[in-house]
Every structure is written in structure tokens, then in C-alpha cells.
Amino acid sequence: MSRPSQAKLTTSDHNGVSVIQSQAHATSSSLPAAVAGLQQVPQLVPADPSTTGGKALPPSKMKKPPADKDSDEYRQRRERNNLAVKKSRMRSKQKAMDTQQRVNELKEENERLEAKIKLLSKELSVLKDLFLEHAHNLADNVQPPTGADGSSPAPNSTATNGQ
């Protein structure tokens, strides 16, 4: 033993062990040649396969051998996983950046649209004013100083604007 490994009260139920690493994670592989001593692998595995119960092992319920650290298989799996992890993380980061970019684009577009709205609104108001003026002119022309007739004044319409 080397560490107390006190009871874990946290939700984290990881294993909490690591050993040496340091290898070139290239596709190639330079396996360790010779290592002297030092190999604390909690080797708490059964001896023979029949320990599982001798049955046909339905859903397969057995303790996994703590992954033989020196196994060739193990190193291979690790390397593959490391690669996958790197890939996944890169994509994740890329996605984040893309999202950020999207935000910027959308913001720009928004401004564009708002500007257009402003312009259209202005145009509309101008046209409406023209209309009103016209109406007044008409009213003044149609009812010249001929006399006082009880005709109702020009009907105005000023309710066409909705937020």
C-alpha cells in the first residue's frame, strides 16, 4: 500500500488509481523494453474461469480483472481511447467555436433586419403623411367657401401602426 485511500463519501466512485505513462501517442508504438521491479497492481482476480459459477453466464456478471497494466492489449486499448478522446474533444471545441460564430452572425443579421424595419417604417410614415395632406386638400377643395354645409369632415385613419 502506498496511500490510505480513505472512505469516499463523495458521489464520485471512481477508482482513483493511476500509474506511470509517458509514451508517444503516435500511431506507432514503442513499447517499454525492460522495467525493473515496482509494479503495484492490486491483483485480486480469481484463478480459474469456472469461478463465475460454472454456468453459461447469462448477462455476464463478473469482476473485471483490473486491466493488466503491462498487457499488450491494454496498452493498445488505452492508446486507441486516448486518440478517440482527443478527437472527441477537438470536435467539442470546434462545435463551441461554431456556436459562438453563429451568435455573431445572427447578431449581425439582426442589426440588418432592424435597420430595414426602421427604413420601412419611415417610408410608411411619409406615405401616410402624404395621404393625410391629400385628404385635407381634398376637403378644402371639395368644400370651397360655397357655404356652410353640414357635411362631416374628412375621415381620418391613423390606426395602422402596430408595435
Add this chain to the structure above:
Amino acid sequence: MSRPSQAKLTTSDHNGVSVIQSQAHATSSSLPAAVAGLQQVPQLVPADPSTTGGKALPPSKMKKPPADKDSDEYRQRRERNNLAVKKSRMRSKQKAMDTQQRVNELKEENERLEAKIKLLSKELSVLKDLFLEHAHNLADNVQPPTGADGSSPAPNSTATNGQ
């Protein structure tokens, strides 16, 4: 010696060593009581401080002691860092989610704006049509079957639409 630690050709110049861990990263601390044997710490540090050159060590250029694994200080630092890391990652994730949210909001707003533009455009076209109609009516009224007068027709204005 414990591990080959082969020459690192990769850009990564990490250290590449880890040992056992597993501790509750709570604010409290339950220090390890007793640990037996097992302590492979590559203790390749100078003996006395004068090794640095005996000078006043300007930019301070000395190899860091590989962090005594069992040191109390060490564990404390690690724990703090682990906490910081967790915090940082949480914030990072949160930020990512916020950004995503922002995208959704902006998209909605965009649709809203586009709808408004559509509406305004329609209103505008209606008004313009009304105008044209009016102009025609005027033309028909101002120039009744009285004869051919060389008056220029109603000045139309149809160039007010941008983009």
C-alpha cells in the same frame, strides 16, 4: 528506477507519472495516518542551494523538485487545484450552454423581425397602390372629356424602395 520513461519525441513534455490517489475532495481534511513502503520518487534534486550557480540567481533557473508525493503540502495543493479545475470546467460548460441559448434567442428574434418586415412591406405596397389609383383618378377627373389640354400628367413617384 521504476519506469523506463523513454525519450519523449512528442511535443508533449509532460512528466508522465502518477500514483495512487482517491481522497474525498471536501474542504475538510483527513490526513493519512500511516503508509507502508512503496515510494518511488525520482529524487533527482541538487543538494544545496548554491548549485544554482552561487549567484543571485537572476531569472531563477533551477529544476523543480518532482513534488514529494507524500508531502502534506502537495496533497493540499492538489486538492485545491482539483477544486479549481472542477469549477473552471463547470463554468466553461455553463458558458457553452449559454451561448447555445443565445443562438436560440437570436433565431427567434430574427423570425420576429422578418415577420415584421413582411408586414410593413405589405402595408407599404398597399399604400402605394392606393396612391397610384388616386393618381389615375385625378388624371381622369382633371382631364374630363373637355378636350385635349397639353398639361403634363400626374407626376408619379415609384422610386422609393431600397434593396
Add this chain to the structure above:
DNA sequence: CTAGATTGCGCAATGC
């Protein structure tokens, strides 16, 4: 210089 914040990386559990 000390301490937290970031970041790259490997490990292991788990999802698919």
C-alpha cells in the same frame, strides 16, 4: 512569490 484559473493529457466508466 503565492494562489487561483486554464488547458492539454491520460485513465476509466459508461453510453451507444
Add this chain to the structure above:
DNA sequence: GGCATTGCGCAATCTA
């Protein structure tokens, strides 16, 4: 059985 994701710890670096 294999890649993809994800939480986590370590160490180097950045930053305050």
C-alpha cells in the same frame, strides 16, 4: 467488441 462521451486527477502555464 469498438468508438464516443464524460468526469476526474495531474501537471504545466497563465494570470492576478
